[in-house]
Amino acid sequence: MTLLPESVRRRLAAEPAEAANFSALHSSADMLSAFAEDRLSPQERARLMEHLSMCADCRQVVWHVLPELGAPDATAQLAPVRWAFRSPWLGSPAFRWSAIAACLIVAGGIALFQRDVLQHHQIAADQRPAVLERPMQRESAPKTDSSDGTAPAAVAAMLEPSSPVSAKHNPAASTNIPPRAQPAVNMPLHANAFMGSKVTASSLNADLSGKIFPRWTLTSDGLLQRSLDAGKSWQPIVIPGNSSTLHAIAAQGTHVWVGGAAGVLYHSSDAGKDWSQVKPSDGGKTLADDVIGIEFSSVQMGKLITGRQETWTTADGGNTWQKK
Amino acid sequence: MKNSSETRLETAAPVHGWSAGLSRELYIKSGAEALGLGLEAFAGIILGIVAKFLPAESNANSVEKFCCELRLQDLALAHACAAGHERAWEAFMVRYRSKLYDMASAIARESSAARELADGLYAELYGTSLKNEKRISKLSSYNGRGSLDGWLRTVLAQEFVNRYRKQRRLVSLEEETEAGQQFASPQPESQISADSRMEIATDEALAGLSPDDRFLLAAYYLDQRTLAEIALALQLHESTISRKLHKLTKTLRKQVLAGLKKSGMSRRQAEEALQVDVRDLKVDLRKRLTQEGDAAAFHKQKVQEPAG
Numbered sequence: 001m002t003l004l005p006e007s008v009r010r011r012l013a014a015e016p017a018e019a020a021n022f023s024a025l026h027s028s029a030d031m032l033s034a035f036a037e038d039r040l041s042p043q044e045r046a047r048l049m050e051h052l053s054m055c056a057d058c059r060q061v062v063w064h065v066l067p068e069l070g071a072p073d074a075t076a077q078l079a080p081v082r083w084a085f086r087s088p089w090l091g092s093p094a095f096r097w098s099a100i101a102a103c104l105i106v107a108g109g110i111a112l113f114q115r116d117v118l119q120h121h122q123i124a125a126d127q128r129p130a131v132l133e134r135p136m137q138r139e140s141a142p143k144t145d146s147s148d149g150t151a152p153a154a155v156a157a158m159l160e161p162s163s164p165v166s167a168k169h170n171p172a173a174s175t176n177i178p179p180r181a182q183p184a185v186n187m188p189l190h191a192n193a194f195m196g197s198k199v200t201a202s203s204l205n206a207d208l209s210g211k212i213f214p215r216w217t218l219t220s221d222g223l224l225q226r227s228l229d230a231g232k233s234w235q236p237i238v239i240p241g242n243s244s245t246l247h248a249i250a251a252q253g254t255h256v257w258v259g260g261a262a263g264v265l266y267h268s269s270d271a272g273k274d275w276s277q278v279k280p281s282d283g284g285k286t287l288a289d290d291v292i293g294i295e296f297s298s299v300q301m302g303k304l305i306t307g308r309q310e311t312w313t314t315a316d317g318g319n320t321w322q323k324k
Numbered sequence: 325m326k327n328s329s330e331t332r333l334e335t336a337a338p339v340h341g342w343s344a345g346l347s348r349e350l351y352i353k354s355g356a357e358a359l360g361l362g363l364e365a366f367a368g369i370i371l372g373i374v375a376k377f378l379p380a381e382s383n384a385n386s387v388e389k390f391c392c393e394l395r396l397q398d399l400a401l402a403h404a405c406a407a408g409h410e411r412a413w414e415a416f417m418v419r420y421r422s423k424l425y426d427m428a429s430a431i432a433r434e435s436s437a438a439r440e441l442a443d444g445l446y447a448e449l450y451g452t453s454l455k456n457e458k459r460i461s462k463l464s465s466y467n468g469r470g471s472l473d474g475w476l477r478t479v480l481a482q483e484f485v486n487r488y489r490k491q492r493r494l495v496s497l498e499e500e501t502e503a504g505q506q507f508a509s510p511q512p513e514s515q516i517s518a519d520s521r522m523e524i525a526t527d528e529a530l531a532g533l534s535p536d537d538r539f540l541l542a543a544y545y546l547d548q549r550t551l552a553e554i555a556l557a558l559q560l561h562e563s564t565i566s567r568k569l570h571k572l573t574k575t576l577r578k579q580v581l582a583g584l585k586k587s588g589m590s591r592r593q594a595e596e597a598l599q600v601d602v603r604d605l606k607v608d609l610r611k612r613l614t615q616e617g618d619a620a621a622f623h624k625q626k627v628q629e630p631a632g
Contacts (some may be wrong), residue, residue: 008526008529008530008576010526012530012542032482033474033477035470037474039470047537057486064430064481064485069326170359279388303469
């Protein structure tokens with residue numbers, strides 16, 4: 001590492017002369033802990049960083065706090081890379097760029113392959129006969145084995161705009177309530193409620209880096225469940241404050257969206273640890289109809305389907321919505 | 325039908341976008357009722373936090389989003405404890421009794437100092453000081469922006485840093501007195517004379533840096549932190565930190581050189597000035613860093629009770 005000029009080091013270490021009460025401006029424990037947990041707004045972070053760049057004491061506090069609060073395997077994840085770049089051959093720029101190019105090619109190939117697989121499944125779903133005629137019925141036995149990804153036919157029927165069944169859908173009638181949603185897997189294109197054909201969930205349960213995300217499902221009673229072991233066992237998840245029946249679910253990595261009766265919609269960005277209720281509104285009108293389908297193609301881009309066949313879309317992770 | 329307390333909250337709330345519905349929703353999510361904290365008290369706490377952190381002209385969506393991102397359950401626990409509710413204290417003790425000592429041990433690295441640190445904080449959390457005959461608990465200053473775990477750890481770390489800073493001043497004074505340096509004649513002009521051209525060039529080079537870049541340099545060169553630790557703080561990959569440091573240091577040297585040449589030095593003179601600077605670094609730096617807070621010494625030094 002290049003030596004830093006001593007003059008620069010002296011100036012870095014000096015407290016700003018103009019701040020006579022510099023010590024009184026030390027950051028509060030709230031701001032420092034929120035910084036360590038990455039929970040500050042960009043403006044707040046910028047202001048705090050301005051102070052931290054000049055205050056050795058507050059930086060010391062951050063170093064004490066950070067190692068405990070950081071990702072549990074953060075250091076372990078970084079260590080192999082550190083080794084690689086210390087080796088003169090492996091650390092050369094040519095090798096690094098070649099490695100990046102190779103990874104991009106492999107990632108592109110996998111993405112294309114997955115897209116083809118999903119297109120094949122979608123075509124198969126579109127060609128299923130007599131689906132539109134089947135009445136919607138709740139499944140009597142909730143499935144816990146999520147390896148069989150067959151979606152109830154009624155779900156596909158409900159989503160066809162011209163379906164006579166969907167036109168007659170009465171959210172209030174218990175027999176017409178959508179059956180259990182499929183286990184949500186982290187699929188790049190479709191959420192569970194939209195799948196009309198068998199899907200092998202296991203191959204789609206990991207992202208390109210191999211990291212495994214939780215699986216989610218709703219029981220026939222509209223209760224939320226999560227599996228951390230690829231569907232072998234399921235744990236009930238209670239959303240604080242929710243008393244509504246849940247009908248639909250979608251997941252993207254650690255982001256989970258759950259919707260249900262009377263426009264109820266919840267979002268978790270940390271795989272179900274904390275939940276926040278979302279109230280989509282557009283032009284003064286708030287979503288009040290049953291949410292029967294949710295689709296998120298990415299963390300930002302999502303779509304809700306209601307019992308009245310309304311579609312609500314978001315392009316910013318649920319901060320704002322447009323009704324169609 | 326709204327009850328009178330909800331109506332009171334809505335009409336009295338100065339925060340744009342606040343509603344009794346939101347208040348109740350947050351109250352239910354927080355579980356404050358089970359800890360003995362009432363709706364009105366809890367809503368007052370949330371309103372205070374919103375007024376502190378959000379601009380007055382924030383819209384309803386921003387207020388709601390901000391409130392939903394608060395650590396509501398931790399907030400309810402902390403403020404219910406601050407208000408003296410027994411159920412809350414029971415829950416707090418179950419959750420944090422031994423954890424607080426573990427946190428203090430991780431910070432102080434020595435059992436007696438850790439115990440002293442943790443006991444001191446417990447007293448402040450419980451509220452040993454009185455104001456208008458009312459007990460003041462440090463927990464009432466928790467705002468729910470980060471987790472309660474993180475906040476407690478930060479408060480412990482701040483107390484530890486404060487004690488170390490006081491101790492450092494006392495130790496330095498004693499050392500200087502023993503060495504007779506207080507009464508020594510002024511030192512002859514040091515090899516690194518305060519060349520104003522160097523300082524001006526350095527100040528100009530540093531002024532162009534972003535706070536993140538300054539933090540990066542301070543963390544690595546002053547605090548002696550590893551690339552992994554800095555990467556964790558800045559939420560970047562370690563290799564990115566390594567590249568940024570390398571680029572920053574090179575750029576700074578170039579800018580200081582350019583500044584020195586602009587002030588009238590020739591290229592050779594500027595490079596010599598910088599080289600001399602770096603050479604003397606080895607002599608001065610050790611002393612300077614020890615006084616300004618060597619990271620290793622920081623952990624290893626015992627925090628002793630100040631005399632008297």
